[in-house]
Amino acid sequence: MKQLILLCMMTLFLFGADINSTLVHADAKTYESLLATLKKSQIHNDETALQKALLYKIINITKYPPKPPSFDIRVQNQEDFEQLVQKTIQFINESFEKKSTLQHLQQKQQTLKEEILGENNNSKLFTLQLQYTFYTKALRTLKEELNKRETIFGKQITPLLLRSIQTISFDQNKLQKRVSQIEQDLDSVQKKIEAKEVEKERLELLGRKDRVKNIEQSLALLQKEKRKLLEKKLITLFDLYTIALQKKETKTVFNLQKKILDLAKILNDPHTVKRLKTLLTKLNVQILGKGETIKGATLQHIKEAANLLWDKLNSPLFMINQTPISTLKLFITLLILIFGYLLGVLYKKSIQKLAQNSHSITPSTKTLLSNIGYYTIVIVAFVITLNVLGIDLSSIALIAGALSVGIGFGLQNIVSNFVSGLIFDV
Structure with a gap:
């Protein structure tokens, strides 16, 4: 009877180029029977070897599914709490990796389905059906695990973190000193990395491949050390964030939250950072x-938006003599020029008003004073704008010096005419 069932099943997936749901939903005994039939077969080639390998995998995943995820940890002190935070981030990372695997498997399953529908070779069709079965069972197992992980995260991890935050005591001074020490260590490691990279470039130019390989190994160790320090800093910042939560210091909470998330972006993928941000929001x-x-x-978003705007305003648009010119600098120079012009106009009007009220000031004196003051204010404003832009004024000083020498020797008439023009400019 069993042999008849197996024969019918094999006939079904060999002659019908469609997904064999009977094979997909069969139990371990059925797969074991199929494997025994293949072993007794007189056909020995790569295709049958692949079919046997797939059946072994199907039997294994059917009989021995992965152990369900667990999250068992007792939190009694600061050290336990730090382990809890570390395991939580690791748990989030693992969940994301499994989601990525799930999506990848779904794509492969869809590709395989298209191959099955277009396949006419009976032997290969059997292999594709077995592979599709394995993917289906793997996907089912992954989905079940991810559902359990979501339950653990919502009903176990988050409440445990909340309870721990409300009950665990922390030494804030020691934690702040730890952060300072970690930052010093990070700076030291970064300098070593930069020195090794410079040495590597020199050795590459000399063609010393063996020594370059040693440098690369040293760099790998230094990068690993740097990552450990960053992870340690992240956990310590989480401790300080917890203290701020306990004291209900809202501003400090969100400042530390930003630091945690910025550091998490360096260490983890964006999906993990997003999940961590959701967790922190729940705790808040x-x-x-x-x-x-x-x-x-809201205040944090406003601050971040302001910082982003400030960075954009300060980003260079172009260069003048290797001096970066930003939007902010252009805006400030425009304001200075407008202010200088308005101040010059105001000065002119003040002199004219003063001359009208005073009989001792002649019209020519009034015009001379107003024009000289006006042009002086505008020139000073222009020089200030050049200084704000960061343009070197030494070349302008040289030109001014040359002009003064020229005036002394041969430009008396030109200057005299210019002053006359100022006097007669009504």
Whole structure:
């Protein structure tokens, strides 16, 4: 009877170029029977070897599914809490990796389905059906695990973090000193990395491949050390964030949250950072309350937007003599020029008004004073704008010096005419 079932099953997937749902939903005994039939077969080639290998994998995943995820940890002190935070981030990372694997498997399954529908070779069709079966079972297992992970995260990890934040005591001074020490160590490691990279470039130019390989190994160790320090800093910042939550210092909470997320972006993928941000928001809501969380988040967003705008305004648009010119510099120079012009106009009007009220000031004196003051103010404003732009004024000083020498020797008439023009300019 069993042999008849197996024969019918093999006939079904060999002659029908479609997904064999009977094979997909079969139990381990059926797969074992199929494997035994293949072993007794007189056909021995790569295709049958692949079919046997696939059946072994199908039997294994059917009989021995992966152990369900667990998250068992007891938190009694600061050290336990730090392990909890570390395991939480690791748990988030693993969940994302499994989601990526799930998506990859779904894409492969779809490709395989298209191959099955277009395949006419019976032997290869059997192999494709087995491979599709394996993918289906692997996907089912992954989905079940991800669902369990979501349950663990929502009902176990988040409440455990909340309880720990409310009960664990921390030494803030020691944590701040630890952060300072970590930053010093990071600076030291970074300098070593840069020195090794410079040495590597020299050795590459000399063609010393063996020594270059040693340098690369040293660089790998230094990068590993740097990552450990960054992870340690992240955990320490989380401790300080927890203290701020305990004290309900909203501003400090969101400042530290930003530092945590910025550091997480260096160490993890964007999806993990997004999940971590969601977790921090939940903790903020539970401890600070919705109102304070919204207020703090709004202020943080405004601050981030302001910083982003400031960075964009300060980003160079072009260069003048190797001096970067930014939008902000152009805007400031424009304001200075406008202010200088308006101040010059105001000065002119003040002199004219003063001359009208005073009989001792002649019209020519009035015109001379107003024009000289006006041009002086405009020139000073122009020089200030050049200084704001960062343009070297030494060349302008040289030109001014040359002009003064020229005036002394041969430009008396030109200057005299210019002054006359100022006097008669009504």
